[in-house]
Each structure stands twice: as structure tokens, then as C-alpha cells.
Amino acid sequence: MMIMDWGLQAVVIGSSTSCSDHFHGGNNNIDFSPNLDFQESDHKYLSFSHEMKKEFFSDELEELYKPFYHVDGGQNMLMGSSISLIPKEIIKEEKREEEQQQAVAPTSTYVPKYKKRKNEQKRVVLQLKADDLSSDKWAWRKYGQKPIKGSPYPRSYYRCSSSKGCLARKQVEQSCTETGTFIVTYTAEHNHSQPTRRNSLAGTIKSKFPNSKNTINSHKKNIVKNEKISSPHGLTSNNLGFSPETLMIDEFREIEINQENDHEEIKNMFEGSDENECVSIQEMFDGDFFAGLEDIHDGFSSSFGCNNSTFPSSF
């Protein structure tokens, strides 16, 4: 059986997805609430107790994690390779702000054109390997892409295309600290059930085959655009000395190679850990979980092997 790359890279991230804070020093400042009782095992990985597991995997978050759930025999199992957990304080703070807003909110149905950045909606931030992006069963439509200051990679914006009124949003950004890792941020919740099948594939193929005329033209456009973008450390996919296309192909090769190493990494991660502090792989997922991953990987290999200059067009 093939072991998928699903290291439990739990990251505690606030509303910002700036890569500079994710792993280097940012975690050191996190004030974990005492009753959560989970400890930072190193900069990347967090072990957590059974108590914490109960608290975090509440119904509310479960909804947001749905894209990475696999339902088998009535049992929900996380499909994502990585789980990011928002500190309880942030959730409390956001709830408090929501309550305050509701208390003074007018009864009119006015909906601002742009949502306020300060009182943003709840977010769930996941750090996923490229493989796991394909396990998202929701249908997403890309509506924007922006270069992000401090990151060599742009951020892609997706909205749910299954339902017109669905406010669910998704942001995908390649991690600048870990090659082949994507930071996925989910905002708002789906107001409908998960589609049994994705929407039409029309318009989605052009970006999946780098050799197509379209994609090459797209790359040219991106190269031109990237030339106008400067990050503090001067890194763009263009001035690295190779085209975005080449960059991504090499990255995906690396992902495949890394898959072989990750099983050992996960093993080492859990070995020697205190049972009370860590949830073992077996505790979180039973054997059927791996069976489900095989299908996902097959699908990924055939449909996600190619890419556009930055991210896959859809997941």
C-alpha cells in the first residue's frame, strides 16, 4: 500500500498568512490556553491531547474541515495531511466581536460590497501538501490572484461554485518555507450540502497542460507581470532564473520524492511521544483511511500532474 504524504504538520496561525510568522518565532509567542493542554513539540509540529482534540474538532470546525473529510460507514475521517489549529483565544475574540456586531447591527439587509478586514470571518488555515489539495470535494471557482508581499508566490482566491449564494471562500498560497506545501485558508461556510460531483470541467483544462498554447501564453503574461512585482528579498518565480513552468514541474517532482521520506518522518514524530500528549495515527484514523487515500492519489496523478504558472486551476 502506498503511504501518502500526510505529515501532521499542525500549525497555529492567526488571521495573517504571512509566511514569516508561520514557523520562525511566531509560534513562540503563542499563549496557549491552559485547558487546551497541548504542547509545541518543535517549530513545525504540535502534539495535542485528547482534551484538545475534543475541543477543537467541534461541530463548528467540523463543518469547515468537511472538504478534507472522508465519510466511510458513517465515520468521519480527516482527509487532509495537515491540520492547522487556530488558538482558542482568537476564536473567542472573534466570537466576542461577532456578538458585539450583532448587538449593534441594524435590522436592514444591507450587505457591504467589501467585507471589513478587521472583523474578518472565522478562518481555518490548513497547511497541505499538493496531493491533499485534490482531496477537496467542493467545487471552487478562481476569481482572483494576487502577489503577496514577502512571498515569492502569489495567492489565489477561490469561491464556491456549487451554489450561487454560497459565501465559502478559499485562498491557496504556496508556502515559502516548505517547497510543495500549500497554505489553504477557508473563510465562511458552505450554505449547502457537498456536491456529489463537481461542476462542468469547461474552462478548466487549459491550465492543466503546460504544453498547450494557452498555458504558454499565460506563462508569458505572468512573467511580464512578475517583473513588476518585487518582494523584500527580491525573489520572484521569474528572477530565480527559470520560468514559472519549470519551477512548478521541478516542485512536483520533489513532492513525489518526498513522499517516500514522509512515512519515516511521521513515524519518528510519534515515536517516543507521551501517549497523553499525542494522538497517534491509529487513534485519529483507522486503517480504512489509507484505502481512501489510494483513490485520491490515483485521481491526483491523472488530473493534477500538470499545472499553470502558480497553482492548479481548480482542486
Added chain:
DNA sequence: CGGTTTTGACCAGCGC
């Protein structure tokens, strides 16, 4: 025809 991606422009929040 109905869906998608791409991409420049626009807008609002934030920090100084």
C-alpha cells in the same frame, strides 16, 4: 451555451 481562468482595475482597511 454554460462553465471556467486570467488579469487589470477598483475599493477599503491599515499603518505611518
Added chain:
DNA sequence: GCGCTGGTCAAAACCG
């Protein structure tokens, strides 16, 4: 007040 930045819009082009 101003500039920077991130998030969204919308037109054009594309695809099955």
C-alpha cells in the same frame, strides 16, 4: 491624508 496592501470585481478569452 497618503501610500501600501489584500480582497474582489468584471470583461475577455477560453474550453467541452
